[in-house]
Amino acid sequence: MKGLNFIPSGTKIPFIGFRYISLVISLVMLVGSLGLFLTQGLNYGIDFLGGTTIEIKTLDGPADLVNLRNTVGSLGLGDVQLQTFGAPNEVLIKVQAQAGGDGTQQQVVTKIKAALDALGGEIEYRSTEVVGPTVSGELVQDSVIAVMLAIGAVLIYIWIRFEWQFSVAAVVALVHDVFITIGFFSLLQLDFNISIIAALLTIVGYSLNDTVVVFDRVREYLRKFKKLGLAELLDQSINSTLSRTILTSVTTLLALLSLYIFGGEVIKGLSLAMIWGVLIGTYSSVFVASPILLVLGVKRDWSKNKTAAETFNK
Amino acid sequence: MLHFSIWKTTLIGLVSLAGVLFALPNILTDEQSQNLPSFMPSNKLHLGLDLKGGSHMLLKVEAGVVISERMEAVKDEIRTALRDKKIGYTGLAVADEAVSLKLRKPEQMEDALLAIIGLSQAVNSSLLQSAGARDIVVTQNSNTAILVTMSPEERAARVKSAVAQSIEIVRRRIDELGTTEPTIQPQGTDRILVQVPGLDDPEKLKALLGKTAKLTFHEVDTVRSATGAIPTDSFVLPDADGSGQLYVLKRRPILTGENLVDAQPGFSQQTNEAVVSFKFDTSGAKKFGNYTATHVGEPFAIVLDNQVISAPNIRQAIRGGSGQISGGFTVEGANELAILLRAGALPAPLQILEERTVGPGLGADSIEAGKIASIIGLIGVVAFILLSYGLFGLFANIALMINLLLIIGVLSLLQATLTLPGIAGIVLTIGMAVDANVLIFERIREEALLGKSPIASIETGYNRALTTILDANITTFIAAVILFYLGTGPVKGFAITLSIGIITSVFTAFVVTRLMVSIWIRRRRPKSIPI
Numbered sequence: 001m002k003g004l005n006f007i008p009s010g011t012k013i014p015f016i017g018f019r020y021i022s023l024v025i026s027l028v029m030l031v032g033s034l035g036l037f038l039t040q041g042l043n044y045g046i047d048f049l050g051g052t053t054i055e056i057k058t059l060d061g062p063a064d065l066v067n068l069r070n071t072v073g074s075l076g077l078g079d080v081q082l083q084t085f086g087a088p089n090e091v092l093i094k095v096q097a098q099a100g101g102d103g104t105q106q107q108v109v110t111k112i113k114a115a116l117d118a119l120g121g122e123i124e125y126r127s128t129e130v131v132g133p134t135v136s137g138e139l140v141q142d143s144v145i146a147v148m149l150a151i152g153a154v155l156i157y158i159w160i161r162f163e164w165q166f167s168v169a170a171v172v173a174l175v176h177d178v179f180i181t182i183g184f185f186s187l188l189q190l191d192f193n194i195s196i197i198a199a200l201l202t203i204v205g206y207s208l209n210d211t212v213v214v215f216d217r218v219r220e221y222l223r224k225f226k227k228l229g230l231a232e233l234l235d236q237s238i239n240s241t242l243s244r245t246i247l248t249s250v251t252t253l254l255a256l257l258s259l260y261i262f263g264g265e266v267i268k269g270l271s272l273a274m275i276w277g278v279l280i281g282t283y284s285s286v287f288v289a290s291p292i293l294l295v296l297g298v299k300r301d302w303s304k305n306k307t308a309a310e311t312f313n314k
Numbered sequence: 315m316l317h318f319s320i321w322k323t324t325l326i327g328l329v330s331l332a333g334v335l336f337a338l339p340n341i342l343t344d345e346q347s348q349n350l351p352s353f354m355p356s357n358k359l360h361l362g363l364d365l366k367g368g369s370h371m372l373l374k375v376e377a378g379v380v381i382s383e384r385m386e387a388v389k390d391e392i393r394t395a396l397r398d399k400k401i402g403y404t405g406l407a408v409a410d411e412a413v414s415l416k417l418r419k420p421e422q423m424e425d426a427l428l429a430i431i432g433l434s435q436a437v438n439s440s441l442l443q444s445a446g447a448r449d450i451v452v453t454q455n456s457n458t459a460i461l462v463t464m465s466p467e468e469r470a471a472r473v474k475s476a477v478a479q480s481i482e483i484v485r486r487r488i489d490e491l492g493t494t495e496p497t498i499q500p501q502g503t504d505r506i507l508v509q510v511p512g513l514d515d516p517e518k519l520k521a522l523l524g525k526t527a528k529l530t531f532h533e534v535d536t537v538r539s540a541t542g543a544i545p546t547d548s549f550v551l552p553d554a555d556g557s558g559q560l561y562v563l564k565r566r567p568i569l570t571g572e573n574l575v576d577a578q579p580g581f582s583q584q585t586n587e588a589v590v591s592f593k594f595d596t597s598g599a600k601k602f603g604n605y606t607a608t609h610v611g612e613p614f615a616i617v618l619d620n621q622v623i624s625a626p627n628i629r630q631a632i633r634g635g636s637g638q639i640s641g642g643f644t645v646e647g648a649n650e651l652a653i654l655l656r657a658g659a660l661p662a663p664l665q666i667l668e669e670r671t672v673g674p675g676l677g678a679d680s681i682e683a684g685k686i687a688s689i690i691g692l693i694g695v696v697a698f699i700l701l702s703y704g705l706f707g708l709f710a711n712i713a714l715m716i717n718l719l720l721i722i723g724v725l726s727l728l729q730a731t732l733t734l735p736g737i738a739g740i741v742l743t744i745g746m747a748v749d750a751n752v753l754i755f756e757r758i759r760e761e762a763l764l765g766k767s768p769i770a771s772i773e774t775g776y777n778r779a780l781t782t783i784l785d786a787n788i789t790t791f792i793a794a795v796i797l798f799y800l801g802t803g804p805v806k807g808f809a810i811t812l813s814i815g816i817i818t819s820v821f822t823a824f825v826v827t828r829l830m831v832s833i834w835i836r837r838r839r840p841k842s843i844p845i
Binding site: 004006055057105106113142143149153194202206208247251255258261263 | 672680695699702707735741742746763778781782786794799804
């Protein structure tokens with residue numbers, strides 16, 4: 001039983017030759033992300049802003065959103081968002097944080113439940129989340145620390161395993177991915193909550209995973225083909241690992257798509273962020289990390305010890 | 315690379331078998347798993363609250379109240395001490411957890427400082443760093459002003475003990491709800507994490523946690539009006555019914571809830587109104603008997619959390635140590651108060667910082683959705699790998715199955731919490747686990763194309779791919795570990811399954827498939843590789 005070869009061996013795509021095009025694409029995406037982040041910002045969930053979400057299911061037919069919106073809106077709780085959540089009889093109610101500290105948040109749930117019960121229909125309360133200002137503040141801080149820490153830690157790891165140029169290239173690609181993912185969330189105004197931070201960290205891991213595979217091959221070819229120009233060498237490395245890059249992306253995407261479609265509303269955001277992360281992570285290891293390596297240049301002679309190392313700049 | 319000694323083969327087999335055994339209880343019914351022989355593992359996956367349904371609450375102990383109470387007592391001690399030494403002062407008061415005062419004569423400063431320092435005591439704490447520390451700090455702010463604060467060591471000790479006490483009381487209150495396996499544990503310096511699985515009405519839990527339940531009995535001052543001047547040994551409290559009626563009460567309670575031994579909801583025989591009957595302990599019964607005997611015809615107030623529930627007149631001496639509280643309760647209200655009184659008062663109020671409740675319906679739906687997503691994702695990946703690598707793809711797929719069993723087995727063994735994002739972590743692992751095999755197989759393909767023999771290609775393939783596999787997985791692992799330390803609840807579950815998945819997938823992809831390939835080569839002695 002023989003397998004199919006999706007990417008024929010000997011494929012020679014001049015990836016590095018595309019570097020100016022990919023530079024433009026990446027710059028546009030980065031600037032766009034920054035612009036979106038600064039102008040319309042992120043649709044922060046209650047994890048980061050504080051507030052209340054209540055998920056309800058109306059047991060006697062589809063939810064009457066207008067009626068529900070009027071009922072909850074008249075309670076004087078400030079900004080209230082209602083949307084169906086997966087099914088026409090499932091509704092997510094999101095209420096902004098109330099002034100007055102941690103203690104006052106709890107009254108929101110009591111008030112909304114009383115108002116909804118008074119409507120007379122049968123309602124199942126599927127989930128309730130109340131996050132006070134103390135906890136949301138800490139979650140913001142912890143999340144920023146975690147993402148920074150993760151990037152810092154892998155920077156050090158790659159530095160130890162490779163040369164600093166590899167480390168810088170990998171981390172630039174990584175930061176590129178994280179920024180553009182944040183831009184993606186800003187563009188679509190998807191709920192940005194703590195599980196998206198989990199997705200961001202996974203993207204950090206995945207994007208690096210991809211980059212490391214290409215860099216490992218680069219290192220191997222640097223030892224093997226001492227006379228080859230760096231650009232060609234990078235191209236050859238990317239092409240040799242291309243089949244793996246595509247295959248792994250496909251299997252990961254298959255799993256994530258299944259999660260996105262069948263995994264339920266609660267983890268749709270997490271799945272979507274990771275799907276986007278796999279796409280952008282695959283793109284960046286080929287079109288961002290490798291060209292940066294070309295710009296930074298690398299040590300060419302790996303046979304001698306470090307003091308004799310000379311940096312090759314093309 | 316392709317040679318496996320017998321003990322190595324056995325070990326790999328045993329690890330895989332252990333994975334199966336530890337994962338097995340999850341497909342059995344409760345009854346079946348109870349009938350398993352005792353040497354067999356019987357732990358099922360430990361589901362998180364988002365899958366099982368239940369309430370998660372992060373509470374903060376308002377320890378400042380405890381500190382302020384203590385400083386009030388310190389203030390009284392200072393008053394007595396200065397009076398004994400005949401030192402004149404003004405403006406003795408507690409503000410911001412500190413006692414401040416001004417001396418009338420600056421020349422008495424030294425005596426005053428000595429008198430106040432004489433009140434300090436060694437910190438009573440098991441903490442090593444507080445050994446030798448005193449409980450209060452006395453500072454001279456000008457030639458007449460003195461500020462007395464609590465030392466940080468004393469504060470830490472008091473907060474710690476307030477948290478420990480609160481946990482005990484919270485546990486007793488939650489036990490009254492009759493739920494199974496609540497988790498109540500301290501977090502940070504002044505927080506308590508409460509997790510109650512399978513609770514369908516979190517409002518009940520919140521009602522139980524939201525009250526300090528400090529019960530006191532006070533003498534009522536019937537002479538003075540609440541709007542007039544109040545002597546320092548008295549204070550004014552409102553009626554609990556919200557009518558706005560005010561009572562002037564003696565500050566020093568006749569008795570407190572600490573003297574209660576039992577409280578039960580019931581009905582008054584005269585009015586048929588819901589009441590709470592209580593019983594005092596022996597010393598409480600004696601005090602109450604003596605007090606009521608000498609104050610017949612006067613009212614006394616029953617105070618709960620600084621509100622007067624009722625202020626009945628004493629018709630006769632109440633001996634025997636039992637009584638009733640009536641205060642216009644509903645049946646539920648009486649029941650709740652009885653629970654609170656039985657469990658005892660919290661040393662300080664609790665504030666809910668965070669609440670996350672998932673109903674049993676959503677939990678069950680999430681499990682169902684997670685299962686479907688895992689199975690469909692798995693089928694997609696397995697089919698794609700089989701298509702790409704043929705026979706070797708079959709090896710990789712068998713390894714993938716073993717990998718899944720190992721993840722479930724390890725999760726069951728460690729009793730790590732599986733959350734919905736945790737299931738996402740497993741699905742992600744399904745997609746990424748084959749990466750190691752893809753790396754190896756691609757490499758073998760390349761080596762074979764260079765004209766190497768099958769054995770040589772496979773040898774080099776595994777050899778060369780190893781460093782790449784390790785580098786690639788360690789980086790993801792670093793991210794997962796950081797996430798584990800950051801994460802709360804569900805997100806932590808994601809980090810756990812991702813980390814376990816990375817370790818098991820490296821094992822299955824690198825070791826288990828290699829064993830399968832090596833057995834295949836020995837049996838078939840192939841001329842070419844079907845990759």
